Amino acid sequence: MPFSSLGLSSVLLKTLTAQNFTEATLIQEKCIPAILNKVDVLGIAKTGSGKTAGYVLPILTNLQRALLVKNRSANVLVLVPTRELAEQVATVFKTFSKDLERPIKTLAVYGGVSINPQMMALQGVNILVATPGRLLDLLNSNSISISEIETFVLDEADKMLNLGFKEELNKIISLLPQKRQNILFSATLSNDIQNIHQLLLKTPVIIKIEAEEFSLDLIKQVAYIVSNEKKGPFLRYLITYHNMKQVLVFASSTHQVDAIVNKLRKNNIDARAIHSQKSQGSRTESLTLFKAGKLRVLVATDLMARGIDIDALPYVINYELPRSPKDYIHRIGRTGRANVHGEAISLISTAELDHFGVIQKKMGKQVELIDSENIAMK
Known part of the structure; x- marks a missing residue:
């Protein structure tokens, strides 16, 4: 109307x-x-x-x-x-x-x-x-x-x-x-x-x-089986190899968020953290830069997710799975908005496979699962 x-x-x-x-x-x-x-x-x-x-x-x-x-x-x-x-x-x-x-x-x-x-x-x-x-x-x-x-x-x-x-x-x-x-x-x-x-x-x-009004069809989902110790290098490989811009990465804790950002920066990937321990000035600046496309990677906790509202966000990456299927859907729902396609990537350790099966069942959608051991990271 x-x-x-x-x-x-x-x-x-x-x-x-x-x-x-x-x-x-x-x-x-x-x-x-x-x-x-x-x-x-x-x-x-x-x-x-x-x-x-x-x-x-x-x-x-x-x-x-x-x-x-x-x-x-x-x-x-x-x-x-x-x-x-x-x-x-x-x-x-x-x-x-x-x-x-x-x-x-x-x-x-x-x-x-x-x-x-x-x-x-x-x-x-x-x-x-x-x-x-x-x-x-x-x-x-x-x-x-x-x-x-x-x-x-x-x-x-x-x-x-x-x-x-x-x-x-x-x-x-x-x-x-x-x-x-x-x-x-x-x-x-x-x-x-x-x-x-x-x-x-x-x-x-x-x-x-x-809830059916929200469609997952605009979101291309893929998951990689990656050991916990290789998640950092594999994340950096994905971002660099696919030349990703405006990447929103989710992690489970403020400590993990900071660790991911430090590693990305050491490898010359522009990244910032946004979580409850950051000052308001830092959070506002990071979000402003990210929305404007001037920050390549933003790494966040679930608590910050609802303040991140970008119509054409191209990539969401789950460094770790959230506890509930609803939180998973909320995370990946940051992309695939306003009739613009997006991509959601999850890094799954073997210990997370059963939980990811539950998430897929609740979501009613099967996600392609790829073994990262078959990928030559260069």
Whole structure:
């Protein structure tokens, strides 16, 4: 369905056209009219479905007609689980609001950086995108008020609960005004999400994009049997021999991530690490360079995966398998997006073969398995 038929403001439609966005995704088609009507929304959809624009566009349209609050009270609060996602969501708001007739100020706040510049920047904010811990810090210091929030968005609620933010969520929700619009997005509909849904939402419009909407057909999958001690050299061989650019490598721990990056650099392969032990400045810089195609290899833990959203990422490599089949699918789903083909490569030790069999069974797809001993690495 074209965006022009969904009731968005004419300025936003011009911005969408200028960026070559004409057709709405399925979740955008269903979300935008509901949010424009200011009803509560429950959206169940995987990362990459277009949900961020699905709530950003109608929220900006509604703000053009709303009475904007002043000083240190925002109109819109968006809660997200990670710093990277906070920056990503704020960037989408800023991109689409830059040409609006009525100026809209968006600010992302999160931990891991100094709180003082964030406190100073809160003056006149209309849309606040925040991680729970930093928002509570700002509330406790009376730097911001959320008592006049008109629209509350809880994005990636399942990830937030998995990271242990339940207590912080309950505290924040208790400080919001009773009368408000609530928008909740999650990749799954678990019991915890059901409980929040019942607590937070009032007769919501429920939008569920079935998992089948995500197709693995755009992703070429291949796995190599490689002993643990040879995984490093084999990874370097793959990247060099196939002249790979923009390669996202997943490893299981921060220690392993750093070790992989050090070896790649020693072999003249441009690589950076992104994980929870890195400073926010380092994480932001690495992600920016990688998205712009100026960094050849980014090595990450699963915790960072949801902040890495690139439409045409060509390669994902599993240096080690994740614990669950769902995490495997989430990892390889970083590629093969926006109708662009991608390749997912897994390095499997003999000890991981049984687990990889379980992953393939859950995925419903057989992956070509190649013995690396038959490959002459030069």
